[in-house]
Amino acid sequence: RSISLVGENERHLLKDILKTCKVPAKMRIIPQEIVQIFRNKLEELEPDIEEILKMEYGEKMLQTCETQIDKAEKRLKDSKTDTSNAKREWFQNRNERIAEQDKLRLDPHSNKKKKVSKEEREQIQKMKSTPKTADDRVKFEMQKVARFQTRQTNGSSSKRPRDSSSFETDLTIDKPQWRPKSTPPAASAPTKKSKR
Template sequence: MSNMLHTCLHHSGRSVTLVGEQERKMLKEVVKHAKTPLKTRVIPQEVIGKYRDKIAKLELDVKEIEWTEQEEKEMRATENQINKANNLLENPGDQHKRDWFQTHKQRMQEQADLRLGEFSLSKKRNMKKEKKVVTAEDR
């Protein structure tokens, strides 16, 4: 059982197709319908075996690298969680930087007010507390 290396020459480049015995019929159809001449070479079993062994060894190396990268990713995530926890312990007042959230409706109203040259609802509330009159010039 020999494998074949099939090379197709084109104006812009070269393509190589490796075909085993099971695909021989399909290869014959391709050769039959090709518009340009095709070269066919038979690759000895020893060469195929040599490269199969190299690929098998590389697969083990790749799996080991993937495993190491996954471990490193998990360690970085854990370190980030530890750093966040340390920051919370060291600076307990910084936990709640945002005490309130706007609803979508509130945000849309604030944007509309800003487009009209008015102050947002929260600024209006603060100014009412201060009892300050806002003039057109202030806006």
């Protein structure tokens, strides 16, 4: 059960409440004398409530100031030891990481589109057009293998081993023989049709 106090200005609210109410609502009119008594009590309590709200606001501000002071003290202590402010040099920054990935890439012409200077473009054209000597080809293949091996050793812990599959074992496992659907089985008995 609930009680809704409605004045003249909230008539539309009362109509909405009556529409949604499942049980018939009881309406009573409160005399003005009783309303005035409660209004006076509320007016008496109003200064006390304002004081309480001001005190709560002051306490909240004190707490925020204390937390800021604690943070500042911790920073001062940490700066004296100078361990937290030390730069972490063992991490790569973004440019170093990109350079490392480019170095470990097998093919210089990867899917990644990047801006190539004129000199690099000319060198690539020379490499494509001029036939390499046998020594150059051997060196290039060795570098490719070395890069591949480093990539495999770096990523071997994160990748799970694949299940090995043999074509011979797949064929020799006892599986039901395949039979075309069009030919019926040889030993099938005739079925009776039911009469209606």
